[in-house]
Amino acid sequence: xxxxxxxxxxxxxxxxxxxxxxxxxxxxxxxxxxxxxxxxxxxxxxxxxxxxxxxxxxxxxxxxxxxxxxxxxxxxxxxxxxxxxxxxxxxxxxxxxxxxxxxxxxxxxxxxxxxxxxxxxxxxxxxxxxxxxxxxxxxxxxx
Numbered sequence: 001x002x003x004x005x006x007x008x009x010x011x012x013x014x015x016x017x018x019x020x021x022x023x024x025x026x027x028x029x030x031x032x033x034x035x036x037x038x039x040x041x042x043x044x045x046x047x048x049x050x051x052x053x054x055x056x057x058x059x060x061x062x063x064x065x066x067x068x069x070x071x072x073x074x075x076x077x078x079x080x081x082x083x084x085x086x087x088x089x090x091x092x093x094x095x096x097x098x099x100x101x102x103x104x105x106x107x108x109x110x111x112x113x114x115x116x117x118x119x120x121x122x123x124x125x126x127x128x129x130x131x132x133x134x135x136x137x138x139x140x141x142x143x
Contacts, residue, residue, distance in 0.1 A: 048127060055123040055134040058084060058094055062121045063136060066098070071142040074117060076100045094125045103139070115142035 016024075066074055079098045084091035099120045104110040107118070122135040 048132075051125055051127060051132065052134060054091070055094060055125055055132070056136070058087075058091065058096060059121040059123045059134055059136045062096060062098055063119065063138060066100070066119055066121075067138065067140055071115070071117070071140060074100060074119075074140060076102060076117065094123055097122045097124075107139070116140075 077100060079100075081096045084094045084096060099122075100117055102110045102113050103116050103118045104112070104114060105116075109118075117140050118137060119140060120135060120137040122133055124131050124133045126132075
C-alpha cells in the first residue's frame with residue numbers, strides 16, 4: 001500500500017463531518033421539542049384525575065353516610081350542598097347533590113313505598129371549559 005492510499009484511508013476514518021453532526025443535532029432537537037410539548041398534557045391529565053378521584057371520594061362518603069342509617073330514617077327528596085367547604089377548605093370548589101326516591105320492582109320511580117329506595121349522589125366541580133360531574137347510585141331496601 002502506498003502513502004497516498006494510507007492518507008485517503010485515514011481521512012475517511014477521522015470521524016463525523018460537520019453536516020452529519022448538524023443532522024444528528026436537528027433530529028435530537030426535534031425529538032426533545034416533541035417530548036416537551038407532551039408535559040403540559042400530562043400535567044393536565046394528572047390534575048383532572050386528582051379532581052375526579054376527590055369527587056368520587058366525596059360521593060362515596062355521602063353514600064356511606066346514607067346507607068349507614070335505618071331505612072325509615074332515609075328521607076326522600078333532593079338535597080343540595082352548594083359547597084363542601086364545611087368538610088375541608090380543599091373541597092370548596094366541589095358541590096354535591098343527593099336525590100333519594102322510591103322505586104318499584106322494575107326500578108322505575110314510584111310514589112308508593114314498597115320498601116325500596118334509590119339513592120343518586122352527584123358531585124360537580126369546575127374543570128376546564130365546563131363543569132365536570134361524577135354520579136354514583138345505589139339501592140337501599142327495608143329488610
